[in-house]
Amino acid sequence: MVRQGFQLTSSTDNNDAIPIERKAMGIAAGLGALDFSNLEMGAWYAEGGAWLVAALTNAGIQVEVWISASDRYMHQMKIDMSTTQFTWSVTYHFSSFVAGGDTTSA
Numbered sequence: 001m002v003r004q005g006f007q008l009t010s011s012t013d014n015n016d017a018i019p020i021e022r023k024a025m026g027i028a029a030g031l032g033a034l035d036f037s038n039l040e041m042g043a044w045y046a047e048g049g050a051w052l053v054a055a056l057t058n059a060g061i062q063v064e065v066w067i068s069a070s071d072r073y074m075h076q077m078k079i080d081m082s083t084t085q086f087t088w089s090v091t092y093h094f095s096s097f098v099a100g101g102d103t104t105s106a
Contacts, residue, residue, distance in 0.1 A: 021052035
């Protein structure tokens, strides 16, 4: 799947490559990429991430994420998207984290 995403990105079919690379990374993560139990899957995960960034950038979408090293939570995410017709920018700030995976609603 990573190679398919690479080929689509290389041929400027970026919008088609984005979901393929995301899915490939998810599969690699499920097969041990994130806990280092499968180094080959870790390599595929990293390569898929690299091509995902390329496809997003080529599609005019830039995402920045700030993750705290101390608690490993995402604290801020900024998304910029530009096309020939418009530019859109939004920044999300995350706070009030709940331990144990529970959610809160306002």
